[in-house]
Amino acid sequence: MPAVKVAPSLLAADFASIAEQIRMVETAGADVLHLDSMDGRFVPNLTWGPKIVADLRKLTALPFDCHLMIVEPEKYVDEFRKAGADYITFHYEATVHQHRLLQYIRSTGAKAGIGINPGTPVALLTDLIEDIDLLLVMSVNPGFGGQPFIERALTKLHQARKLRDERNPSCEIEVDGGIGLKNIERAVSAGADILVGGSSIFGADDPPAALRDMRSRALATRG
Numbered sequence: 515m516p517a518v519k520v521a522p523s524l525l526a527a528d529f530a531s532i533a534e535q536i537r538m539v540e541t542a543g544a545d546v547l548h549l550d551s552m553d554g555r556f557v558p559n560l561t562w563g564p565k566i567v568a569d570l571r572k573l574t575a576l577p578f579d580c581h582l583m584i585v586e587p588e589k590y591v592d593e594f595r596k597a598g599a600d601y602i603t604f605h606y607e608a609t610v611h612q613h614r615l616l617q618y619i620r621s622t623g624a625k626a627g628i629g630i631n632p633g634t635p636v637a638l639l640t641d642l643i644e645d646i647d648l649l650l651v652m653s654v655n656p657g658f659g660g661q662p663f664i665e666r667a668l669t670k671l672h673q674a675r676k677l678r679d680e681r682n683p684s685c686e687i688e689v690d691g692g693i694g695l696k697n698i699e700r701a702v703s704a705g706a707d708i709l710v711g712g713s714s715i716f717g718a719d720d721p722p723a724a725l726r727d728m729r730s731r732a733l734a735t736r737g
């Protein structure tokens with residue numbers, strides 16, 4: 515079973531002092547940095563592309579988990595990989611050839627991730643699971659931070675874990691959206707290995723303490 519990890523999402527960070535914000539979560543024990551790229555088409559919001567990722571790459575040695583909320587993500591894989599992405603996660607709903615794209619991402623040396631929206635069933639990944647290194651269950655509709663956790667995601671995490679355990683034990687399962695101390699135990703028990711936290715970390719009064727609490731709660735739950 516993969517180790518449990520906490521991935522702060524920079525969407526909720528203050529970019530006016532981004533170097534400091536990254537240092538803060540790295541020092542507090544972040545395992546991975548989660549970077550949300552949005553195109554204003556797949557989701558109704560805009561963030562950043564490969565240029566910003568490449569600049570941020572100079573600030574930390576933490577693995578970069580690039581979550582692409584972009585239509586036709588196949589057009590951008592090479593650029594994100596060159597910018598320093600360790601995981602490249604696209605959305606099932608954003609491309610026609612998911613299988614081809616997973617294989618292509620792996621061929622670049624990155625871990626291949628695929629995300630599913632709240633309305634997309636885990637069963638649609640049945641014929642892809644061997645080609646997935648990271649299976650992302652969205653627990654909010656993608657596009658914005660600070661939204662409430664959709665409880666149905668717990669059932670989907672169970673289903674994802676079953677599929678993973680049976681067919682691809684090294685695949686990591688990630689949950690993204692509305693994750694914090696109040697639901698981290700349930701998310702880990704249901705099957706999440708990577709817990710993304712945006713507002714619950716950067717929006718906390720004491721972000722390093724919030725991150726440490728989430729991480730120790732997650733590790734204690736996994737046992």
Ligand code: DX5
Pocket residue numbers: 523524525526548550581654655656657658659660661690691692693710711712713714
């Ligand atoms: C939303 C993004 C998330 C976002 C989560 O589309 O994919 O990574 O930062 O934010 P919180 O943790 O505040 O729900």
Ligand code: ZN
Pocket residue numbers: 523548549550581690710
């Ligand atoms: Zn995300």
